[in-house]
Amino acid sequence: xxxxxxxxxxxxxxxxxxxxxxxxxxxxxxxxxxxxxxxxxxxxxxxxxxxxxxxxxxxxxxxxxxxxxxxxxxxxxxxxxxxxxxxxxxxxxxxxxxxxxxxxxxxxxxxxxxxxxxxxxxxxxxxxxxxxxxxxxxxxxxxxxxxxxxxxxxxxxxxxxxxxxxxxxxxxxxxxxxxxxxxxxxxxxxxxxxxxxxxxxxxxxxxxxxxxxxxxxxxxxxxxxxxxxxxxxxxxxxxxxxxxxxxxxxxxxxxxxxxxxxxxxxxxxxxxxxxxxxxxxxxxxxxxxxxxxxxxxxxxxxxxxxxxxxxxxxxxxxxxxxxxxx
Ligand code: AHG
Ligand code: MN
Ligand code: MN
Ligand code: MN
Numbered sequence: 275x276x277x278x279x280x281x282x283x284x285x286x287x288x289x290x291x292x293x294x295x296x297x298x299x300x301x302x303x304x305x306x307x308x309x310x311x312x313x314x315x316x317x318x319x320x321x322x323x324x325x326x327x328x329x330x331x332x333x334x335x336x337x338x339x340x341x342x343x344x345x346x347x348x349x350x351x352x353x354x355x356x357x358x359x360x361x362x363x364x365x366x367x368x369x370x371x372x373x374x375x376x377x378x379x380x381x382x383x384x385x386x387x388x389x390x391x392x393x394x395x396x397x398x399x400x401x402x403x404x405x406x407x408x409x410x411x412x413x414x415x416x417x418x419x420x421x422x423x424x425x426x427x428x429x430x431x432x433x434x435x436x437x438x439x440x441x442x443x444x445x446x447x448x449x450x451x452x453x454x455x456x457x458x459x460x461x462x463x464x465x466x467x468x469x470x471x472x473x474x475x476x477x478x479x480x481x482x483x484x485x486x487x488x489x490x491x492x493x494x495x496x497x498x499x500x501x502x503x504x505x506x507x508x509x510x511x512x513x514x515x516x517x518x519x520x521x522x523x524x525x526x527x528x529x530x531x532x533x534x535x536x537x538x539x540x541x542x543x544x545x546x547x548x549x550x551x552x553x554x555x556x557x558x559x560x561x562x563x564x565x566x567x568x569x570x571x572x573x574x575x576x577x578x579x580x581x582x583x584x585x586x587x588x589x590x591x592x593x594x595x596x597x598x599x600x
Pocket of ligand 4: 289362383385386387388
């Protein structure tokens with residue numbers, strides 16, 4: 275079962291659809307294949323290291339950040355199915371030229387985990403898809419929608435294998451690239467996250483600045499008071515890889531806010547929303563410290579938010595601690 279056949283099967287469930295989503299997805303898949311190949315030969319093709327620019331996030335862009343951004347902007351624009359694009363690497367949203375406009379808006383992080391590129395640790399691409407009503411006259415506020423309005427979301431992880439995980443609103447499926455075929459094959463049908471996990475994933479280097487509930491939660495992970503055994507800490511530093519492990523093994527991934535950065539580090543539109551969408555579709559949940567992550571309504575395209583996502587019961591525990599502190 276290839277991803278193309280899978281999406282076509284899904285399409286037959288929507289007789290009214292004219293295949294626009296299928297065409298859009300095929301262009302996203304093409305972008306992922308291209309970046310996967312570039313990542314795999316980066317060390318040989320002089321694609322490691324800095325590009326010499328700084329992005330709107332204030333981060334030094336890596337060559338692969340810039341290349342993957344160009345690949346996805348190009349693939350999405352030429353699909354003829356998008357009207358507005360938001361990328362981590364572009365300060366402003368890209369309004370697709372009117373002749374090529376379609377009804378979808380795509381928000382994406384072309385290369386997530388850039389700090390791990392030069393040492394060969396897993397990195398990835400994250401994307402979310404909104405349907406836009408009046409795409410001929412699309413304006414920026416059409417893209418500032420709550421994550422619950424997304425019609426699809428997914429990521430591609432460039433690791434020991436190239437795995438694309440996708441949800442179009444009826445469950446989560448994982449596809450692995452077979453390089454000999456150049457096709458993504460369904461390898462993880464109907465992914466469901468374990469209800470409770472044994473792993474917590476957070477950058478403990480920020481512990482000095484955490485608030486009370488986060489500090490208490492991590493304390494309970496390390497020194498449980500209910501007689502259960504301590505959780506293991508796993509933190510890769512690429513959200514795609516940490517979330518993929520959480521989705522398959524269970525547990526909780528967190529990037530909390532803290533005294534220095536009250537909104538945390540992760541960006542709402544193209545990191546928090548797509549991963550929260552997938553978590554909910556897989557039976558987990560995602561919380562910001564104040565509300566359900568997918569209920570957030572972003573005011574700016576690069577807005578950040580704290581996020582706690584993963585196994586249903588583990589997120590319930592952190593929600594209880596924030597409720598008690600409110
Ligand atoms: P990006 O490389 O797209 O800028 O994202 C990096 C993010 C995310 O992948 C990861 O979870 C987080 O940065 C790690 O941040 P710290 O190094 O501060 O832990
Ligand atoms: Mn970045
Ligand atoms: Mn990222
Ligand atoms: Mn990135």
